[in-house]
Amino acid sequence: MSKGKNTNLRLNLSDILVTIVIALVFGLVFRLLGPVYDLVKPFGLHLDALLYGIWFIAAPFAALLIRKPGVAFLAETAAALAEMLFAGSGGVINLYYGLLQGAFSEAVFAAWRYKKFSLGIASLSAFAALIASIILDAGYAYLPLLAGWNLILYLVFRVIGSVLFSGLFPYALVKGLEKTGVTQSLRPVTKEDYNVLK
């Protein structure tokens, strides 16, 4: 802590372990939601795209909670790896989606230099993860070859789902956790904390 200002932004073992435990919980949630997601698929009307947003939740949630660089990427990747190890539907695909979604989510928090952790930024990071998933889906699922109206329906549902489940929801969860006081020991020390001591 005494070496300079940036040292407290490095991840220590406690941050890593908390992030991975959270990622594992979400990996389990993803695994359990997989069958539900598959069941709403067959109508071709993309009801599954609404649920898709849940798969972006690990990165914004961890970043809002711990507020340090690298946490979002680590959380999303670890959650994807956990889903793969739990034999989730889709198997190996999950890992690639997780890596890219995590990187895109992380980029949003990095763009604000890890100083802003508002609802807007959380939603934006979910949106970035959505872009990542669409990039992969364009190649994997031939998105451009769907009929126009169907593609638009798909995109609209995904945007709604991602902002709702991975922007609003993690924000509300972290707000709830703040009340328990557990977040105080996780976050880097801010200027306000020093001001209290004066």
Added chain:
Amino acid sequence: MDTVLTNTSTLFFKINPSLKFILISSLFIVYLFVQNLNTMIWASLFFLILYYFVSGLSGKWSFWFVLITLIVSLFSASAMILFGKGSHIIYHQSLILITQESLARGVLLGLRTFTFSLIGMIFATTTLPVPFFYSLMQQLRVPVRYAYGCLAAFRMIPIMAEEFMHIRQAMRVRGMTRQKGVKAFCERMTRYTITMLAQSIRRAQRTAIAMEAKRFSMTEKRTYFYEIGWSRNDVYFVIILLLTVALGFVFSSYFPLTPYTNVLDQ
């Protein structure tokens, strides 16, 4: 998992986990660029055969898994089949437009998802977490903090399950489980998630402090309890996997079942 897995002494359990991980994940890249329906049909067939021989799942579980995965994979292609673009119309009613091209694409997508699920299942059912993370540290040089973090996190799953039961019992005692309506349901869910997340975070922090106290972050001169190395089995594994992939491509060029060699062509 112990009751689900049959026999942990088969060939696929003895392969170096890092090698298995890398090769299996690289298959994603291979099949992402396959646009030939015949190749995908043969590949899914050969991976089904491979899955049958090497999967760690016991018979009954295995059968249901394959059946459900196949149905679900075809579901996932339904949008492409029903609403895709194309010119050779098979069926057309209001918004539904099935064309030969979109049908071929849909079946390819479904089979691709099916193949990836099978491959993922082969990996997941033949890889135990402890050797996997030890191998990540030793062969792929994943930093010890991350790998052991994952291992420690895996150990917390049973504790979380127990905690879940405790919360449920506490709710039952207080009559919360009998309350009906959306509001009561939301209240219950909030209590489950917030309580379990807060407890997990606290537990993770305590564990981290305990690990640090034992000089866990020391990076130099680390020794490992399990030494994961290489064996002849790794060679067999590479040969089996290459053979499976190659057979798919060879069969598709000698025994094409459909005329769709490139589904992206209009």
